[in-house]
Amino acid sequence: MSLASQVMLRATTKTQRRPHSPPDHRGIPRPFLKWVGGKGQLLSQLWPHLPESFERYHEPFLGGGALFFALRPRRAFLSDVNRELIDCYTAVRDSIDEVIEALRMHRYEQEHYYEVRAQNPFMLSPPERAARTIFLNRTGFNGLYRVNRSGQFNVPFGRYTNPLICDEANLRACSRVLQDAELRVQDFTLAADRMLPGDFAYFDPPYVPVSSTANFTAYSPDGFNANDQIRLARVFGRLVERGVHSLLSNADVPALRQLYAPFPAATLQATRAVNCDTSRRGKVNEILVLGRPVAPGAVLRRSVRLAAQ
Numbered sequence: 225m226s227l228a229s230q231v232m233l234r235a236t237t238k239t240q241r242r243p244h245s246p247p248d249h250r251g252i253p254r255p256f257l258k259w260v261g262g263k264g265q266l267l268s269q270l271w272p273h274l275p276e277s278f279e280r281y282h283e284p285f286l287g288g289g290a291l292f293f294a295l296r297p298r299r300a301f302l303s304d305v306n307r308e309l310i311d312c313y314t315a316v317r318d319s320i321d322e323v324i325e326a327l328r329m330h331r332y333e334q335e336h337y338y339e340v341r342a343q344n345p346f347m348l349s350p351p352e353r354a355a356r357t358i359f360l361n362r363t364g365f366n367g368l369y370r371v372n373r374s375g376q377f378n379v380p381f382g383r384y385t386n387p388l389i390c391d392e393a394n395l396r397a398c399s400r401v402l403q404d405a406e407l408r409v410q411d412f413t414l415a416a417d418r419m420l421p422g423d424f425a426y427f428d429p430p431y432v433p434v435s436s437t438a439n440f441t442a443y444s445p446d447g448f449n450a451n452d453q454i455r456l457a458r459v460f461g462r463l464v465e466r467g468v469h470s471l472l473s474n475a476d477v478p479a480l481r482q483l484y485a486p487f488p489a490a491t492l493q494a495t496r497a498v499n500c501d502t503s504r505r506g507k508v509n510e511i512l513v514l515g516r517p518v519a520p521g522a523v524l525r526r527s528v529r530l531a532a533q
């Protein structure tokens with residue numbers, strides 16, 4: 225983006241103050257998709273670390289978007305590499321009536337689930353595709369998103385008691401809050417290019433595995449490897465230097481602490497399925513890296529250390 229258009233954008237954006245406390249995570253709008261690593265249960269722990277005020281909000285690893293829906297920012301830039309996910313958000317934003325109508329055609333039955341799963345999503349209209357994504361998410365095993373090597377969704381049918389497939393009030397509330405959001409399918413580095421001083425960015429990437437059996441990288445066919453984590457740490461350092469208030473969540477493992485050593489961090493406690501066996505849930509620590517912009521000299525010293533990693 226040219227400097228002139230950045231200045232124009234800045235002139236048209238109003239500073240936003242965050243609410244003092246997070247909304248009830250069961251209130252609306254709340255995420256309309258269940259997402260591995262969703263931040264709904266951590267909102268009250270995240271909240272004290274959010275900036276008091278900011279210009280625009282960025283969430284480059286959108287997933288279920290729990291923080292976005294809690295914060296309801298006036299101007300938001302939301303992105304993810306998962307096209308199915310972003311197309312679903314776009315349809316909820318732009319064609320909510322049609323999405324709801326298409327969602328009402330679905331029912332919680334194993335045979336129907338496998339028929340819908342076998343459909344080629346690209347043969348469907350955008351609202352029908354979004355309804356398919358929401359239906360599979362709400363009735364598939366554990367709300368997982370997993371695709372095979374050829375990109376076909378392959379999560380088995382889930383066992384629930386009467387799952388709510390079409391939560392109309394929440395979907396409409398989500399659609400309203402998405403009206404002022406820009407949605408893109410893109411890698412986080414492209415999202416970072418659009419961040420300006422005074423903005424707030426929340427990074428919630430696929431986590432570093434906490435054990436050899438935990439597979440937290442299976443979000444998309446591309447995965448997210450150690451190089452991506454290093455790439456992200458560099459982007460994070462540059463953004464803080466640029467004056468973007470940046471926060472980043474990840475698993476609390478020594479490699480991560482080392483990667484972000486120049487920055488202060490808070491420890492949050494989450495209840496998660498900690499390996500492939502989702503019945504084995506436990507308390508796990510997560511790290512929240514606090515990238516608050518500080519005086520230029522101090523930032524320079526920090527970034528030199530980060531670059532030396």
Ligand SMILES: C[S@@+](CC[C@H](N)C(=O)[O-])C[C@H]1O[C@@H](n2cnc3c(N)ncnc32)[C@H](O)[C@@H]1O
Pocket residue numbers: 259260261262263264284285286287288289290291303304305306410411412413428429430431443444447448452
């Ligand atoms: C931990 S989830 C985000 C959870 C989200 N904060 C929530 O509350 O539900 C991580 C997301 O990062 C996305 N992702 C993976 N690699 C990416 C990349 N290189 N750039 C942007 N997004 C990526 C995945 O598709 C996934 O949706």
